Amino acid sequence: MTPKAGSGPVILGLTGSIGMGKSATARMFADRGIPVHDADAAVHALYGPGGAAAAAIGAAFPGVLDGDGGVDRTRLRAAVLDAPDRMAALEAIVHPLVRAASTDFMARHAAAALVVLDIPLLYETGGAGRCDAVVVVSAPPEIQRARVLARPGMTEAAFAAILAKQMPDAEKRARADFVIDTSRGFPAAEAEVARIVEHLTADRAEPHHGTG
Incomplete structure (x- = not known):
C-alpha cells in the first residue's frame, strides 16, 4: 500500500486471532504516539454499570446483569452459547454502539496523521472496509x-x-497489507511497527511549502 494522500488520518486496522499478541502490538503503536481505538475496551465500557448497552442487554437477556447493573459476561456467554439467534440479537444491540464509539474516536483525532482501529474481529464483521490498510498480528x-x-x-x-x-x-495473513509475527520476539515486532508507521505517514512528515 502507498501512503494515503489528502486530508484526514490514515486509518490502519489492527487485528489478529486470540493469543497472537495483538494487544501488546497495539500498545507499541500507542507508545509511538499513535491514537489507538480499542474495540474491546469500548465494549467493556458499554457493558459496565450505566453503560449504553447494559440496560438493553438486560432486557433482552433476563438475569445477565450483576448487582451493580453491569453485564456479567459469564452469564451472557451462557445465554448465547450455541444459540445463533440470541447471538444475532446481542450483536444487533452492541454493534451500532461500538460503531458510534469508533465514530467519536475518529472525530476526536481528525487531525492525526495515522490512527489505529484495534478490532479483534475486523474481517469477520466487515470492518476492514473502513480501513486504508490492515495489519495482522500472527x-x-x-x-x-x-x-x-x-x-x-x-x-x-x-x-x-x-x-x-x-x-x-492464514486467510487473515493473505488479506493483510502488513503482517507482524510476534513469535520473533517483541523487539522485532516493535521494529515492524516503526516501519509501518514510517511508511504510512511518509507523505505527512514532509513540510509543504507554498509558492507565494
Whole structure:
C-alpha cells in the first residue's frame, strides 16, 4: 500500500486471532504516539454499570446483569452459547454502539496523521472496509495454543469455540497489507511497527511549502 494522500488520518486496522499478541502490538503503536481505538475496551465500557448497552442487554437477556447493573459476561456467554439467534440479537444491540464509539474516536483525532482501529474481529464483521490498510498480528499455531491455554480459566473447549468464530489466521495473513509475527520476539515486532508507521505517514512528515 502507498501512503494515503489528502486530508484526514490514515486509518490502519489492527487485528489478529486470540493469543497472537495483538494487544501488546497495539500498545507499541500507542507508545509511538499513535491514537489507538480499542474495540474491546469500548465494549467493556458499554457493558459496565450505566453503560449504553447494559440496560438493553438486560432486557433482552433476563438475569445477565450483576448487582451493580453491569453485564456479567459469564452469564451472557451462557445465554448465547450455541444459540445463533440470541447471538444475532446481542450483536444487533452492541454493534451500532461500538460503531458510534469508533465514530467519536475518529472525530476526536481528525487531525492525526495515522490512527489505529484495534478490532479483534475486523474481517469477520466487515470492518476492514473502513480501513486504508490492515495489519495482522500472527504467530505459529503451536505458540498461539501455548499462550492461550496458559491463561487462567482457559480450556481446550473454550479455545476451540473461540477459534471457530474467528477467520483462520492464514486467510487473515493473505488479506493483510502488513503482517507482524510476534513469535520473533517483541523487539522485532516493535521494529515492524516503526516501519509501518514510517511508511504510512511518509507523505505527512514532509513540510509543504507554498509558492507565494
